[in-house]
Amino acid sequence: MGDLDRDQPASRLPDLRQMTQARVLLGRFGAGLPTRAVQSFQLDHARARQAVWSEVDRVVLRRQLGDVNVGIAEAGSMATTREMFVRRPDLGRKLSAESxxxxxxxxxxxxxxxxxxxGLSASAVAANGxxxxxxxxxxxxxASISIAGVILAAQARVALADPIGELLQARVAIMLIGERPGLSAADSLGAYLTCRPQVGTPDSRRNCISNIRAGGLAITEAADGIVALVVAMLKTGVSGVGLQAANAKLVAADRNEPQRLA
Structure with a gap:
């Protein structure tokens, strides 16, 4: 097989590149990768770095939200710069006094x-937020679920929703946040839901819907899933690992109710 032929996947294999954005069947040229594969890697790496180090333009984000029926406020974490946010995750979880x-x-x-x-991807928020x-x-x-408002949070980690939710005495906090970019997607948004949010809430009390983006989970499907989780949390009063068990008890109670009434 000549070097030019090595850039092509084996003909007896299905073309997995049509099924995934992962780096598969890249081919080879001599002892290395083809030029196209190397350049693609460098481009995706640059996009991932840009997603992490860029900051969201909140003026543009407000404009994108348009006319909504709830208040919009801004908040920030105790990480005052992007570099501090990246190097000090703990500060990104704490609400600044100025907020x-x-x-x-x-x-x-x-x-x-x-x-x-x-979060870790301004690109995700700009595209999907x-x-x-x-x-x-x-x-x-x-669904007649009352909403305190939409908070545009800068230098935010997932847990920043806890002090915000606690301050506003919200029953459920929804954090929509840019996920850590990979080399196949730099614009993925995640949704983290916490019932009875308060400072110090462990991650085991959160539910997550991930990979919300074009090429991943569609926005309409993600929104349906998030609202379903909210409804379940409002009914049970729990979230995270305890939610499935609480839902199972509710289903069992509903099934047994007619028997008890009879």
């Missing part, structure tokens, strides 16, 4: 608060 006055203008005691955080938030607002309002 409290803006949040205090929002209503308290509602069912849900939505936090839209940059506003459309997903809009889809969620429509579905939550249709």
């Amino acid at each position: 409290v006055p803006d949040l205090a203008a929002l209503p308290r005691g509602r069912d849900v608060v939505i936090v839209l955080g940059d 506003a459309p997903l938030a809009q889809a969620l607002l429509q579905r939550l309002e249709a």
Whole structure:
């Protein structure tokens, strides 16, 4: 087999490249990879770095959200710069004191608060943040679930939704956040849901829907899944690993109710 032929996958194998964005069947040229594969890797690596180190333009994000029926506020973590955010994950989980006055203008005691955080991919928020938030607002309002507002959070880790939810006394906090980029996707958004959010909540009390992006989980499907989780959390009062067990008890109780009444 000549070197030029090595750039092509073996003809007896299915072309897996049509089934996944993972790096498969790259071919080879001599002892290395073909030029096209090397350049593709370098481009995706650059996109991943840009996603991590870029910052979300919150003015543009507000414009993308358009006219919504809830208040929009801004918040930030105690990581004051992008470099600090990357190097100090603990600071990205803590709410800055400067954020409290803006949040205090929002209503308290509602069912849900939505936090839209940059996380580790500004690209994910720019591409998918506003459309997903809009889809969620429509579905939550249709289900008569009250909403405290949408919080645009800078230098945010997942747990930043805990002090925000606790401050607003929300029953459920939804954090929509840019996920750590990989070399096949730099624009993936994740949704983390926490019932009865408060500072110090362990990750075992969260539910996650991941890979929300074009080429991954569609925004409409993600929004449907998130709202279904919210409804379950409001019924059971729990989230995370305990939610499945609580749901099972509810189903069992519903099935046994007619027998007990009889």
